[in-house]
Amino acid sequence: MVERTVILPRWVYLGAGEVRTGAAVVVEGDRIVQILPAEQAEGIDGRRIELADKVLLPGLINMHTHAGAGPVGRAISEDYELPTGMPFYVPLSRLWRHAYREELREQFRAVIEWDVLGMMRTGTTTILNHASTDIEGYLHIAERVGVRTFAGPTIPLDVTHRLGQLSGGLEDRKQTTSEQAQLAELEELERLFGKWDGAADGRITMILGPAAVHTDEFSVLAGVGAAAQRLDCLVTTHLCQAPSELATTQERFGTTPLRVLQRAELANERLIAAHGTYLPDEDRQLAADTGITIVHCASRKAKEAVISPSVSFMDSGISVALGTDGFNCDMVEELKFTAMLGKIGVAQSHRPTAAQVVDLATSHAASVLRRPDLGVIKEGARADLIGVAITDPSIAPALDVVQSLVYYGNGRDVQFEMVDGAVVMEDGTFVGVDINGVRARAEAALTSIWESAIDAGVVNEVLPSINRSQALA
Ligand SMILES: [Zn+2]
Structure with a gap:
């Protein structure tokens, strides 16, 4: 019955x-x-x-996050003085790489679970996880704790490749994950579709996730474009997140990131692109016409002293959804940031309204996910x-x-x-979760990650202001 x-x-x-x-x-x-x-x-x-x-x-739909990343790097670099336009987590990329090492994989699953539970605790029922590490570990957790998810790992998976090093440039990136290795990651991901897409009674949907135009080889972007057609799946990526991304893309391709995505047949309704903060004005019409969705991550950008466009994108006819990115996990807070910063962004007190931002995180997000049965309270x-x-x-x-x-x-x-x-x-x-047990395991994992990162000089190398007494209570 x-x-x-x-x-x-x-x-x-x-x-x-x-x-x-x-x-x-x-x-x-x-x-x-x-x-x-x-x-x-x-x-x-x-x-x-x-x-x-x-x-x-x-339930709220978080359209952009990297499960597990937040607890590792929260409250370390938020007040750090960064070069203009540099995402505030960039100094943390080596710490994440340290945390994501193969030998810590089992331990790190408690951190991923802790992060997922943080999202659920604060109102998220669907997580779009652009996975930074251990996709199958994450999928097992999602299956067990009962959340709905759209998920796929970043290609390339290596976090320092993706985020860039403080001193490293294009050449360093190429050496971190070769073109062949990136293509192999795509091939492996297609195998995971067979295994996981539709799992957990349909709560799990697999997606593809090239990291960003400036970090990926064009053959990989084009490969993802073809695979998305073949698999009829959604694609997520980062787009126009920092000024350096536009400069690198110009240097490599002689055009803008969105136009490269268009060449790779990725600029269409399937594409869910995080940020769009530095989308050139001349690409706005293209973003609207192609039907891509920009995921507005208001609190993430506010920490970099930036108001990412949201209302003005919608005025231009661009689809906008909401996400937390990898530090904040509270989508209700994100609604507030979206409303408040949205008003500041257009210097108008009457928009966006509270109802509009709630709809972005529910019914509109669901339509982007091609799931009109989500994000709405109605019969059926x-x-x-x-x-x-x-x-x-x-x-x-x-x-x-x-x-x-x-x-x-x-x-x-x-x-x-x-x-x-x-x-x-x-x-x-x-219900049915030993939250104290998860907290104890996550804390133990994080303590060993931070301690070993300090001992290995990983943290001090990138963040000289952090020392053992600050990082560890
Ligand atoms: Zn991201």
Whole structure:
């Protein structure tokens, strides 16, 4: 018999700013089957979940992150003085390479799990993981903890190749991962499609993920373009993330990153491109016409003293979705950053609205993922849902629950979560997860990573201001 759950929230967010009160949402198996007045749901059999003083929303969709990267490098380089336009994590690339070594693989899985749980805890039900390491380890974790994911490793996988070294240039990159090695990574990834695409009752979808135009060989980009057609899959990448990327691309290809992607037959609706911060104005029309999606990672860029375009992209007809990138894991915080920095970006207080940013992270993201059954609360949709408490003195009472959530809430207000019809969190506590055990294992792994990185001179080499007493409590 199919399991039935009757959810009774105070408010239900239906999208496009529409909020309904006094409704019951009935879930059968993995689907929402009915939304009806709560009094009419009294006679319906099934488990009842009371979400008084909570708003029920579609689960949030994080469209760009690198699971596991955040816990390694959080709160190290955020206040570091960097050359203009350099992403603030670049000094950390050697630390990540150290953390991602083969001999630490098993230990590091606790760090990946910790990061995934951090995302789920704060309202994310779907993670697009542009995996920086150990894709299969991540997929096993996603399968076990119950999150929905679109995932594929970066090509090339080597993190120092991808992020560049402080002193290294193009030649160094070529030596780190050769063209042949990059093509072999693509071939191996196609094998993983057969094994993982559609796994975990359809919660896992495989994607392709060239790192960026300036780091990848053209044959690899073109290979990904052809493979995406063949596999009918989505592709993610980084696009116009830093000024140096545009300079390197100009030097290698004599044009802009988006035009190189177009040559490789990657500039189309399948493409989910992180950042776009330095997309040249003359490429805006092309971005709109080709149907690519730019993933706006507001908090990541704010740490570099940059407001990445979002509202102006939408004004140009460009599809925009939201992501955290690899440090922040809290998508509710990301909604707030998107709204606030969006207003500053266009110097207008009335846009984007709270409802618009929530829709970017739910229904719009779902349509980009070619999954209209996600990101929306309606009959027939998948039951990926979150319940957010509007009870704290810092947030209640709520005259407009969506504005309250975006401007005054944060991810820790998320108290209830359901993915694919299964309850994964209740009263802010994970169901069936030994969170203390994961924390202990992740802390042990991170301590040994940081200690050995300091001993090996990896951290001091790139961040002279960090020493043992600062890095380790
Ligand atoms: Zn990224």
